[in-house]
Amino acid sequence: NAGVTQTPKFRVLKTGQSMTLLCAQDMNHEYMYWYRQDPGMGLRLIHYSVGEGTTAKGEVPDGYNVSRLKKQNFLLGLESAAPSQTSVYFCASSLRRGLTDTQYFGPGTRLTVL
Amino acid sequence: GNSVTQMEGPVTLSEEAFLTINCTYTATGYPSLFWYVQYPGEGLQLLLKATKADDKGSNKGFEATYRKETTSFHLEKGSVQVSDSAVYFCALSVLSGGSYIPTFGRGTSLIVHP
Numbered sequence: 428n429a430g431v432t433q434t435p436k437f438r439v440l441k442t443g444q445s446m447t448l449l450c451a452q453d454m455n456h457e458y459m460y461w462y463r464q465d466p467g468m469g470l471r472l473i474h475y476s477v478g479e480g481t482t483a484k485g486e487v488p489d490g491y492n493v494s495r496l497k498k499q500n501f502l503l504g505l506e507s508a509a510p511s512q513t514s515v516y517f518c519a520s521s522l523r524r525g526l527t528d529t530q531y532f533g534p535g536t537r538l539t540v541l
Numbered sequence: 542g543n544s545v546t547q548m549e550g551p552v553t554l555s556e557e558a559f560l561t562i563n564c565t566y567t568a569t570g571y572p573s574l575f576w577y578v579q580y581p582g583e584g585l586q587l588l589l590k591a592t593k594a595d596d597k598g599s600n601k602g603f604e605a606t607y608r609k610e611t612t613s614f615h616l617e618k619g620s621v622q623v624s625d626s627a628v629y630f631c632a633l634s635v636l637s638g639g640s641y642i643p644t645f646g647r648g649t650s651l652i653v654h655p
Contacts, residue, residue, distance in 0.1 A: 431584070460643070469630065470585075470646035485642075517584055527573045527592045528634070530643065532584030 429453055431533035433518050436443065439539045440508045448503040448536050450518030458521045459501040460485075460530065463514040468488055498511060508540045543568045545631050545646035553652045554621055562616040562649045564605075564631035569575055572635035574598075574614040579628040579648070588616075590631070626653045 434449045450459065461473040472485030476495040490512060492504045501520075505512060515537050519530040548563040566572065573592045577585040589598030594609035603618045614631060631646040 468646060470645040472643065519585075527590070528641075529575075529587045529590065530577075530585075532577075532586065534582075534584045 429518055431518055431531050433516075433533040433536050435536060436534070437537050438541065440505075441541050442509060444508050445506050446503070446508065446538075447505075448518075448538075449517055450492075450520075450533060451499055452501075452502070452518075452520040452531070453499060454520065454522070454531065455498070456520035456522050456531070457498075458528075459495065460519045460521075461503045462517045462519065463487065464517060464535075465514050473503065473516075476485065481537070483524045497504060510540045511527045512538065514538060543572070543633060543635055543642070543644045545633055545644055547629075547631050547646035547649050550628075550648075550650035551647060551652050553654065555654050556623055557620045558653075560616070560618040560621045560625075560651065562629055562651070564614045564616065564646060566612050566614065566631070566633050568612075568633055568635045570635045572633040574605070575632040575634070576603070576605055576614070576616050577630040577645075578633060579630065581627070585630060594654075621651070621653045623653045623655055626651055 460475040462470045471487045473492040476482045479498040482493045494502045496539045515535050518533040521528040521530045545566050575590040576588040578588045579585045589600040591607040593597040597606045605616045628648045628650050630648045
C-alpha cells in the first residue's frame with residue numbers, strides 16, 4: 428500500500444514549456460486534490476475532483492488544467508509555464524469529501540520555472 | 542468567507558519545553574478542525590482533529606481543544622523533542638456552497654534544539 432505517490436519529484440522548466448504532474452493513490456479514495464505551497468502562503472487549492480471523470484476549480488486555478496480519467500489518477504497540467512508557477516505541488520486524496528474526512532498527501536513535486 | 546490564522550514562526554524551543562501554537566478561525570458554518578504536520582522533505586500528514594465544540598483531539602503527546610466561543614484550536618504539547626521539529630498547519634473543513642472546501646493556515650515552523 429503506497430498511499431499517494433507523485434511523479435516527478437523535481438522538475439525545471441523554461442517559460443512557455445508544458446508539463447504534466449501525475450498523482451496516483453491506491454486507497455480507493457473518491458476525492459483528490461491539487462495544492463500549491465509557497466513560502467508564507469501555506470497551501471492553496473488549485474483544482475479538485477469528487478470522482479472519476481469530474482473536476483472542479485479551487486482557489487487558484489488559472490494556468491492549470493486537470494483530468495481524472497481513472498479513479499486512482501489525478502493529473503495536473505501546465506500548458507504554458509510561467510515563473511509565477513514556481514512552487515511545490517502537493518496532491519492529496521480523501522475517502523469522501525466530508526466534513527470530518529482526513530486528507531492523505533503525497534510527498535510533493537518541486538517545480539522551478541526559469 | 543472561511544479563513545485560518547496561525548501564529549507566525551519560527552517557534553524555537555529547547556527540548557522538553559512546553560509548546561503552544563495558536564490557531565483561530567472564521568467559518569460560515571460549523572467546521573471540523575484539524576492539525577497537520579509536515580516533516581522536512583515530506584507531504585502533510587494528519588496529526589489530530591476535532592469535529593465539534595469542546596472536543597479534544599490528541600496524538601503523539603499533542604492535543605488541541607475545539608473552542609467554539611473563542612473560535613480557536615490551539616495546539617499544545619507538554620514536552621517537545623528534537624524530532625518534533627516540523628511545520629504545523631491548522632485547517633478547517635466546512636460546508637460552503639454545497640461543497641466541503643478545505644482551508645489551511647499558513648503554517649508555523651517549529652525548531653527544537655537539544
